Amino acid sequence: MTPTTDTRLNTLWEGCLKNDRKQQEMFYRLLAPKMLAVCMRYAKDKDEAQDILQEGFIKMFKHMHNYRGEGSLEGWIRRIMVHSAISRYRKAKTMVLVDDFDEQGIPVIISYNNNTLEVNDLLRLVQALPKMYRSVFNMYAIEGFSHQEIGSKLGMTELLSRTTLHRARTILKDKLNSLAVRERHCLAG
Structure with a gap:
């Protein structure tokens, strides 16, 4: 984030701590795209990622007074998103390992043109x-x-x-x- 974005984030955070709904909505809109990207890494699709995002922001707003200013605010919120994804995984977890993948121990050489991989x-x-x-x-x-x-x-x-x-x-x-x-x-x- 840029310094002006950090300043805006901190200003909005102060409003969030005062339970200002408008500030909370603007705070959400500012961080949601970046946090959705974090959630997408854990989800099977965008719908599941959005569910994780919502759960994460609910937890964040519920526990916002627990942030002690140690480390970056964005980093603290990112950890909440990761923990929300882990919680979702635990709830849905079935501890059955299906080993339907070939485990032949043959080394794989990747010669894929990284420039074309998005x-x-x-x-x-x-x-x-x-x-x-x-x-x-x-x-x-x-x-x-x-x-x-x-x-x-x-x-x-x-x-x-x-x-x-x-x-x-x-x-x-x-x-x-x-x-x-x-x-x-x-x-x-």
Whole structure:
């Protein structure tokens, strides 16, 4: 965020703390697009991401007096969004691992032209992962949680977190390879 946006955010935050509904709405409108992007990484589609976003903002407004000014306000809200996604995962979790993916241990070489891969394409690939794989991948690769933290938050062992991350990466590599093959066929044909 720019300094003027930070100033505006802080001004709106003061209004939010005073329960000024207009300030709360403007605060929401200012941060919602950025927080929706965070939620999209955990959701299977935009509808689910919007649900997570709403749950996150409800929690944030309910507990806004808990923000002590340590770290950035935006970072604090981002953590709430991530925790809302994790909570949603826990509620919907069925602890059945379906191992229908090939685990042959063959190294995958990706020769995909990164210039043609759009952010939205990557987001769709991550969203297509099974829910547990998507959650572990995002928490580890994007949010920076350790496997121990992931295990604690998602109710799994550290080993299962590591295994799930490995499988998620394998699935993503396979999908990227498939895209690369399709692109080469399109260019050749």
